[in-house]
Amino acid sequence: MTITIVGHGYVGLVSACVFADFGNTVYVVGHTPEKLERLKNGDPIIYEPGLKEVLEKNNKAGRLIFTTDYVESVSQSEIVFITVGTPPKENGEADLSVVLKVAEEIAKNLGDTFTVVSCKSTVPVGTNKKIEEIINKCKKGSAQFAVASCPEFLREGSALHDTFHADRVVIGSESQKAIDLLLKVHTPITGKKIVTDLASAELIKYTSNSVLAMKISFANLISFYCEKTGANVELVLDAVGLDQRIGRIFMDPGVGYGGSCFPKDVKALISTGKLFGIDTQLLEAVDTINEDARINLLNKIIAQVKGKKIAIWGLSFKPNTDDIRFAPSVDIIRALLEKGYELSVYDQEGMNNIKKIFGDKLHYVTNAYDALQEVDALVILTDWNEFKNVDLNKVKKLMKQPLIFDGRNIYDLQTMKELGFNYISTGRATISL
Ligand code: UGA
Secondary structure: OEEEEEOOOHHHHHHHHHHHHOOOEEEEEOOOHHHHHHHHOOOOOOOOOOHHHHHHHHHHOOOEEEEOOHHHHHHHOOEEEEOOOOOEOOOOOEOOHHHHHHHHHHHHOOOOOOEEEEEOOOOOOOHHHHHHHHHHHHOOOOOOEEEEEOOOOOOOOOHHHHHHOOOEEEEEEOOHHHHHHHHHHOOOOOOEEEEEOHHHHHHHHHHHHHHHHHHHHHHHHHHHHHHHHOOOHHHHHHHHHOOOOOOOOOOOOOOOOOOOOHHHHHHHHHHHHHHOOOOOHHHHHHHHHHHHHHHHHHHHHHHHOOOOEEEEEOOOOOOOOOOOOOOHHHHHHHHHHHOOOEEEEEOOOOHHHHHHHHHHHOEEOOOHHHHHOOOOEEEEOOOOHHHHOOOHHHHHHHOOOOEEEEOOOOOOHHHHHHHOOEEEOOOOOOEOO
């Protein structure tokens, strides 16, 4: 098949590489020639494990074509996927301006044969109908098309695996022809195929992300109870999670969720709810508890660090990515700088992105131990494996005092006690010398 994918972020580029790997010819439309040139040369721009290799392989095979040109790409494609960003506006609503602009460009360039225009961007319920209206308004008279919602469920850091081995493929459309084409292009993916109407597909995506965000906020809420009562959040959640109706996964408390999806999607679902007069208190609480998780950690740091020098390990919003969008690190660093702390920071992949925000306000180091020279405390914000496997004796020797705030609960309490650390984690006993 010939496919066009508009956008080359996490969803666009990963989908393009996967569909190309299945043997399709995939046009990837972007608007920055310099970025497209990098992609042509095998540089994925973002850090995502394994992506560079699949990109290079499919570039070499001639199955990926990077272009700014909607004419050649769209007119030849059976399916056009929209994968551009829907960032949050000030009021929490999803900003659809790019999606709708792209729909207009696609409309003007539809070919003479039937085309499915399928939105993979996360868009509020009703958006695919708007896309349909725009295309009907802007297309040439003869062009035949149908819209479909095909939400994406990949996680950053494991995006290729999640796409090749998706649990489910959701296809929402009112057109059987569109559904058949989308089923065909997804054939190599063995996950369950769910065919729905447009609105249901749009809501499936927001429901998935909001339930996951709710599980994390629930774990954080319970960690607050544990801290006040002396209970251990891990014991509580391990036992609760054995109930198969609940499950233990996505219930790790700490400094809260970040990234370009959960924070934005919970807020957007609240915003859609308000539009329809729905009571959105549950979602608002999910969002507030997530902020409280950051504040909880900050208060502990401010109350207990005596000096002014702090090391931060972990800047990306989760391991295996360089993405720092809505990362807990950004909020924590900003608040600590305001309080006058001097910060040395380290992350395997997120350094360049954090530099773009904080410039020369931070001290950047190239390995985890270098951040620790003479610091009064270490704060851990991302659960990279590297931090789980450090030499803790060496860590202790380098620090002015052995004080660790762990926003991801990566160390065992007994080990930290035996090694002689003051160790403050989330929802678990404080270890103090
Ligand atoms: C999330 C969803 O998991 C994907 O299914 C979805 O496709 C994606 O959003 C999207 O909408 O594009 P992602 O944001 O890449 O994926 O990463 P997650 O692994 O979900 O982690 C999100 C945040 O939650 C991270 O900051 C992580 O540290 C945090 N988290 C996760 C916790 O604090 N506790 C947990 O138990 C799990």
